[in-house]
Amino acid sequence: MKRIFRVAAAVTIFAIAGSALGAAALDQAQSLINSGQYQQALTVLDSHLKQVPQDAEARFTRALVLVKLGREDDALKAFSDLTRDYPQLPEPYNNLAVLYAQRGDYEKSRDALEAALATHPSYATAHENLGDIYAALASAAYNRALMLDQDNGVVRQKLRLLEQMNTLPGEAAPAVSVAPTAPTTAPAPTIQTPAATTPSAPPASATSLTPEIAEAISQAIYDWSSAWSDQNVAAYLASYDPGFDPGDGQTRAQWESQRRARVGAPGKVEVRVINPQIDLLSADRAQVRFIQTYESDTYSDQVTKLLELRQSGGQWRITREMVL
Amino acid sequence: MRTDKRVGRRLIAGLIASAICAGTATASALLDHPEQRLREAVDAMHAGRIDQALRDLDQLVHDEPNFRLAQLLYSQMLATRAGAVNSSFSSGDAPVDALIEEARLRLNTSEPPPGSVPASILSLSPRHQHALLADLPRARLYLLENRNGSPQVLADFYVAMGKDGYGKQVMGDNRTPVGVYRIINWLAGSGLPDLYGAGAFPTNYPNVWDRSLGKTGYGIWLHGVPDDTYTRAPRSSEGCVTVANADLLALRSYIQPGETPIILSDGTSWLPAAEAAARRATFLARIESWRAAWSAKDTEAYLGFYSKTFTVDNMDLKAFSQYKRRVNGAKRYIDVTLQNLDVYLYPGEDNLVLAEFDQDYKSDSFATESHKQQYWRLESDGQWRIVREESD
Numbered sequence: 001m002k003r004i005f006r007v008a009a010a011v012t013i014f015a016i017a018g019s020a021l022g023a024a025a026l027d028q029a030q031s032l033i034n035s036g037q038y039q040q041a042l043t044v045l046d047s048h049l050k051q052v053p054q055d056a057e058a059r060f061t062r063a064l065v066l067v068k069l070g071r072e073d074d075a076l077k078a079f080s081d082l083t084r085d086y087p088q089l090p091e092p093y094n095n096l097a098v099l100y101a102q103r104g105d106y107e108k109s110r111d112a113l114e115a116a117l118a119t120h121p122s123y124a125t126a127h128e129n130l131g132d133i134y135a136a137l138a139s140a141a142y143n144r145a146l147m148l149d150q151d152n153g154v155v156r157q158k159l160r161l162l163e164q165m166n167t168l169p170g171e172a173a174p175a176v177s178v179a180p181t182a183p184t185t186a187p188a189p190t191i192q193t194p195a196a197t198t199p200s201a202p203p204a205s206a207t208s209l210t211p212e213i214a215e216a217i218s219q220a221i222y223d224w225s226s227a228w229s230d231q232n233v234a235a236y237l238a239s240y241d242p243g244f245d246p247g248d249g250q251t252r253a254q255w256e257s258q259r260r261a262r263v264g265a266p267g268k269v270e271v272r273v274i275n276p277q278i279d280l281l282s283a284d285r286a287q288v289r290f291i292q293t294y295e296s297d298t299y300s301d302q303v304t305k306l307l308e309l310r311q312s313g314g315q316w317r318i319t320r321e322m323v324l
Numbered sequence: 325m326r327t328d329k330r331v332g333r334r335l336i337a338g339l340i341a342s343a344i345c346a347g348t349a350t351a352s353a354l355l356d357h358p359e360q361r362l363r364e365a366v367d368a369m370h371a372g373r374i375d376q377a378l379r380d381l382d383q384l385v386h387d388e389p390n391f392r393l394a395q396l397l398y399s400q401m402l403a404t405r406a407g408a409v410n411s412s413f414s415s416g417d418a419p420v421d422a423l424i425e426e427a428r429l430r431l432n433t434s435e436p437p438p439g440s441v442p443a444s445i446l447s448l449s450p451r452h453q454h455a456l457l458a459d460l461p462r463a464r465l466y467l468l469e470n471r472n473g474s475p476q477v478l479a480d481f482y483v484a485m486g487k488d489g490y491g492k493q494v495m496g497d498n499r500t501p502v503g504v505y506r507i508i509n510w511l512a513g514s515g516l517p518d519l520y521g522a523g524a525f526p527t528n529y530p531n532v533w534d535r536s537l538g539k540t541g542y543g544i545w546l547h548g549v550p551d552d553t554y555t556r557a558p559r560s561s562e563g564c565v566t567v568a569n570a571d572l573l574a575l576r577s578y579i580q581p582g583e584t585p586i587i588l589s590d591g592t593s594w595l596p597a598a599e600a601a602a603r604r605a606t607f608l609a610r611i612e613s614w615r616a617a618w619s620a621k622d623t624e625a626y627l628g629f630y631s632k633t634f635t636v637d638n639m640d641l642k643a644f645s646q647y648k649r650r651v652n653g654a655k656r657y658i659d660v661t662l663q664n665l666d667v668y669l670y671p672g673e674d675n676l677v678l679a680e681f682d683q684d685y686k687s688d689s690f691a692t693e694s695h696k697q698q699y700w701r702l703e704s705d706g707q708w709r710i711v712r713e714e715s716d
Contacts, residue, residue: 141402
């Protein structure tokens with residue numbers, strides 16, 4: 001949810017209520033959020049909003065907490081209300097779009113992002129998300145064109161979008177969305193509140209991608225693609241973590257038997273990994289994005305692939321595999 | 325295979341480009357027709373109005389989610405918009421290729437020149453208000469309206485044919501027949517399997533000519549498509565002609581089961597109305613000469629209209645001539661009148677004409693009314709002669 005929190009920082013600046021009381025309540029809510037006490041954070045925000053119902057920042061934070069609590073419908077309504085009450089703010093539109101995308105409703109997601117861009121044409125986050133939505137819509141349309149299993153496509157796209165939410169490079173992004181719309185407001189409050197809005201920092205700063213880790217991850221990817229090319233099914237399957245989620249509602253056993261057939265069947269297979277880019281999510285979790293070319297005696301294609309890996313016992317193994 | 329992929333993508337771009345030339349020239353009678361909307365979106369795209377094209381396609385796939393070609397084009401435009409240089413468009417895949425072929429057929433279609441008439445219909449009797457003409461290689465079905473014997477295009481539709489194309493010979497060859505047929509029935513979709521969609525118009529394949537050539541098979545219908553698709557791939561049936569359900573239902577009010585002709589052609593050419601009228605006059609005169617010779621009891625002149633290869637009811641020309649000389653000679657008078665004359669230049673054949681009419685025969689000793697199908701062939705001496713005749 002890194003991106004969502006980043007967005008929260010932006011709204012903070014807009015919605016300066018100038019209320020020390022509000023700032024205190026928000027601080028309190030934010031530290032509860034940081035320690036994972038979402039229900040308590042919600043209680044604090046609800047009681048604050050009873051007194052200051054139009055505190056946009058508190059409403060925004062509350063909507064984020066609802067996401068954390070899995071109350072998607074409520075979160076959707078909360079962001080939706082914010083877009084109605086503050087149509088000039090792009091962030092609620094953006095997050096509304098994310099929630100729609102998670103439901104697979106890419107049309108509404110697109111509309112929300114376009115609304116965000118209508119007021120803030122240079123809003124980079126919305127542009128980025130819109131690109132993803134176009135890709136998801138493209139993929140869904142492609143599946144419909146070929147009458148492929150649509151549900152699978154939708155689920156995969158959904159996951160992918162969530163993934164994208166999580167894997168943004170952790171730079172000081174708020175600047176991007178703040179810059180066009182937040183002139184130099186009172187500097188003092190911005191110092192107060194942003195402090196509460198940097199929860200994205202801990203996971204990102206916990207680890208850094210050292211050459212050793214990059215090497216270990218690269219080796220894992222290389223071993224995986226080599227095993228596939230060699231049609232060494234055992235080694236190929238060993239590249240996957242025991243907790244690997246095949247997606248599409250398949251069980252591990254179903255997936256394995258399908259992969260055994262597909263990896264082993266062709267006369268020859270050649271898989272290449274081009275331009276891998278590694279994002280370290282934490283000390284033991286990483287994502288690698290690359291172009292994969294596949295060529296067999298009967299079929300070839302080229303896709304952009306995202307692998308999620310987990311490290312245990314010094315060995316990186318695949319926990320999730322997605323075609324972008 | 326990797327090159328296939330590139331070719332596939334280039335093909336889409338190429339055929340979209342070629343559609344520009346033809347696209348705007350086409351004006352469907354049904355303005356909001358999904359195919360017309362597809363063309364407009366492609367035109368907009370090519371004019372650089374990408375946002376417009378995307379909006380058009382977005383609305384189109386919303387209204388017709390099973391229009392797979394529209395989904396494919398939409399998908400490609402979105403992928404481009406998303407900046408996916410290497411979109412995961414797979415390639416060389418049969419279904420993708422079929423959609424590319426469908427795009428080529430749909431977008432390259434060009435309306436017949438204004439005022440032109442199909443060469444395959446020489447004359448249409450007033451009994452038929454409408455006729456259907458399928459140009460199978462171009463995947464088009466024309467709805468024609470009879471204006472004083474001259475067929476004019478009212479609307480045209482994308483149609484799909486047999487997996488192995490056209491020119492049916494035998495049962496199970498997955499080909500669509502080429503010939504002149506009649507719609508004999510209407511079967512509502514509610515009483516049929518989902519495969520037939522909104523319903524079906526069975527035809528009378530195999531007809532007299534097919535049977536004389538020993539062609540086999542049956543159940544050649546014009547029918548709709550299953551729920552899960554807007555139309556079928558260009559070559560997809562076992563020999564039937566399939567059309568979008570909405571189009572089939574739109575056609576329904578123009579079709580009279582038992583009457584309406586459907587011409588399945590291996591390629592339709594269009595003639596200026598004046599040229600078609602001249603051809604019609606020439607041929608009608610030839611048929612009139614045959615009728616007049618018969619009515620005048622000029623048996624030798626009458627027999628001169630029959631080819632040496634003529635056969636009817638197990639009689640060759642010699643037997644037929646003896647029979648006619650005997651019968652005609654015994655009459656004091658013969659009076660033959662023809663009504664409801666339809667004349668077709670038979671598709672898939674060189675210089676073969678089918679004349680179909682109601683014949684009223686009266687003589688001093690006998691009178692009968694019949695429906696006759698007469699096949700005329702242009703012979704090496706430049707004369708049209710009858711090669712086959714059948715009455716029912």
